[in-house]
Amino acid sequence: MRVNLFLLSCLFAFLAGHMVNYSVIFxxxxxxxxxxxAGLGFGLCFMPPIVLGWVAGVFCDRYSPRSVILIAQNSYLVSFILLSLVVYDVDGMALNSKIALILIAAFFSGIGWSFVAPARFASLPFYVDPHKLTSASVALNLVVMTGFGLAPLVLKFIQVNWSWTMVMIVGAIFTLLSTAILLPLSYKFVGKKEEKAKQELLEVVQFVRQSKPIIQLLSLAAITYALMGPMQVLLPSVAKDILNLSDMSQGRYLSLVALALIFGGVVVMLVKSRLHYGCFLFLAISLAGVGIGTLGLLSVYSVSALVLVIAGALGGMAISLIVAGLQYYAPDHLRGRIMSVYTIISQVIPATSGIIAGALASSVNLTPALIAFGVFILLFSIIGFWRFNALRRTARLV
Known part of the structure; x- marks a missing residue:
């Protein structure tokens, strides 16, 4: 029961966070x-973890991750307030002021993501038995992907039927609901003895470098998350400019990502014991890259939607398996910092690829930008299959 409430709190938090991101883009x-x-704003949503993500990892080992979550989520509220100022006075505010408020809101969202994501993963072991941690990790990652995928649908539905101001109000309510659900879910936490932050960071860096499975999983996470930036920055333009969809239809098209991620996560939970862990990871990432890369070439809605669903499901399956692997290999005393490294990757890489995708689409066009990222993912997943022997030979997570 407690873990289910925790996951519900996570869903509201991730919905709110991604509503900020998509609001900045739209x-x-x-x-x-x-x-x-759009690319710069999306980048600011996820660039702060380059610095703050390391601090978050230390905090999650020193202090209760639940307390970190309760404090950090307030950054989303600041973002919604700033964005509400932009949309409330659309005509009366100078353009430069609107741009500044959008970018500042994105930055505050980035502050929230820096702490909320690693603290959520660090809290999970306190709500489940150790032998259920792998399945619970897949479930939490499924919630993460659901929030990512449902956010544009919820946002567009509210915007079309009400207004942008209502989008900000609902996003703020989601944040407050997440906090309200988490408040009574306390647990006993014995913090790690405080040392110099530099020494604590060096400890986890040294461990990661020596652990082949973990460093290879983190590398695959970076390759996979390179797709997320183009998906969030460029898919709205695919829906509008290539498929010529209406506002509400654009939201439905983008929501297919949610369905795909959910489907992929559910499938992984059902068949993970039957898959060859390592080989399937490389295959799923490669095919997801090819799928996203071809979206700019497809002008028929049904075909584009089918490819998006397949690519999204494969990407979601890969990410779920990566998270399960990290939880499996991470020792308890380093778990918070290792998961903070993962969340830094999950935020900084999409931010970087989103900035690059936005710049590419502005300079060379939408379709070549998507193709370039598809080729990039395919190439690096092939290189990973060749070089990452430890993962390639891993058949199961016992």
Whole structure:
């Protein structure tokens, strides 16, 4: 029961966080028709973890991760307040001021993501028995992907039927609901003895470098998450400019990502014991890259939707298996910091690829930008299959 409530709290938090991200992207495209601004705003949503993610990892080993979550989620509220100022006075505010508020809101979202994501993963072991941790990790990652996928559908539904202001109000309510659910879910936590932060960070870096499975899993996570930036920055333009969909249909198209991620996560939970862990990881990542890369070439809605669902499901399966592997190999005393490294990757890599995708789409066009990222993912997954012997030979997580 407690773990289910914790996952529900996670769902509301991730929905709220991704609603900020998508609001930044949609407002940049709607008000300024700028892929570059959308990419920069999305980048600011996830760039702060480059610095703050390491601090978050230390905090999650020193202090209760639940307390870290309760404090950090307030950053989302700040983002919604700033964005509400942008949409409330659309005509009366100077364009430069709107741009500044959008980017500042994105930055505050980034502060929240820096702490919320690793603290959520670090809290999970306190709500489940050790032998259920792998399945619970897959379930939590499924919630993460559901929040990512449902956010644009919820956002577009509210915007079309009510207003942008209502989008911000609902996002703030989701944040408060997440906090309210988490407040009574306390647990006993014995913090790690405080040392110099530098020494604690060096300890986890040294461990990761010596653990082949973990460093290879983190590398595969980086390759997979390179797809997320183009998906969030460029898919709205695929829906609008290539498929010529209406506002509500754009939301439905983007929500297919949610269905795909959910489907992929559910399938992994059902068949993970039957898959060859390592080989399937490389195959899923490769095919997901090929699928996303071809979306710019497909102008028929049904075909584009089918490819998006297949690619999304494969990407979701890969990420779920990566998270399960990290939880399996991470020792308890380093778990918070190792998961913070993962969440830094899950945030910084999409931010970087999103900025690059936005710049590419603005300079060379949408379709070549998508193809370039598809080729990139395919190439690096092939290199990983060749070089990552430890993972390639791993058949099961016992």
């Amino acid at each position: 407002l940049s495209l709607e008000m300024f028709s700028s892929h570059a601004l």
